[in-house]
Structures are given as structure tokens and as C-alpha cells.
Amino acid sequence: MKLIAILFQGAWPIPNLILAIPYIIFAAIGWRMLKTSQYSWVYVIAGIIVISVVRYYEMQWQVQLHQYFN
Secondary structure, three states: OHHHHHHHHOOOHHHHHHHOHHHHHHHHHHHHHHHHOOOOHHHHHHHHHHHHHHHHHHHHHHHHHHHHHO
16 A cells, blocks of 8 residues: 555655565565464554554654654
């Protein structure tokens, strides 16, 4: 979704790509867990917390990152 926003809606690329890192990490860990058939509630709870925090502060962090890199 972030890539679509960058390409077609003119969103700031660097802040959006940086804020996508937690999602990419959780997707990679989830894919690995799925392939090895190992499931953990810790992963689910950590994912809920991290994604909630990122979504809550996303707009503030985007502006701060944009100002830092420009």
C-alpha cells in the first residue's frame, strides 16, 4: 500500500519506506513461521502492539522524517 501511495499519489518516498520496515519484518517472520509450521502467540501479540504503535504515530513520524531528510 505504501508503494502504491508513493508511485501514484505522490507520497513522500523516504518516510513511507522507513515506516514500512516493521511491516516487512513481521511479514518475513510470519512467512518463515508458516513455512516451518511453528506458530506463536508472542508473535501475534508483538505484531498487534508494534503495528498499533506505528499506525497511531504514523502521521507525526512521517512529517518528522520528511523534515529530517529534507
